[in-house]
Amino acid sequence: xxxxxxxxxxxxxxxxxxxxxxxxxxxxxxxxxxxxxxxxxxxxxxxxxxxxxxxxxxxxxxxxxxxxxxxxxxxxxxxxxxxxxxxxxxxxxxxx
Numbered sequence: 695x696x697x698x699x700x701x702x703x704x705x706x707x708x709x710x711x712x713x714x715x716x717x718x719x720x721x722x723x724x725x726x727x728x729x730x731x732x733x734x735x736x737x738x739x740x741x742x743x744x745x746x747x748x749x750x751x752x753x754x755x756x757x758x759x760x761x762x763x764x765x766x767x768x769x770x771x772x773x774x775x776x777x778x779x780x781x782x783x784x785x786x787x788x789x790x
Contacts, residue, residue: 704732706755709740716741 704712708730715726716737727734746752753761 704736710744712737713741713744 712726712730712732715721715729716723721729723734723737727737730737743752747754
């Protein structure tokens with residue numbers, strides 16, 4: 695019988711605070727990882743991800759969610775526009 699290791703999930707705030715230990719408080723990666731009880735690789739990866747977001751290389755999760763919402767809304771509006779075009783053409787034809 696094998697026991698599955700449950701993956702821990704970390705909030706964005708936790709990640710930012712963990713990386714802040716390195717960038718603002720002068721901790722080493724090893725000491726920061728030990729202080730927040732995560733692996734050094736997690737800290738390094740979070741730092742890289744946060745740097746990419748700050749530099750505009752990738753979208754933050756909030757921006758990505760907004761982009762998805764706006765694309766969905768745009769698609770819906772385009773469909774409504776097409777329906778209105780067809781309806782106006784139909785009624786213009788009926789008026790003649």
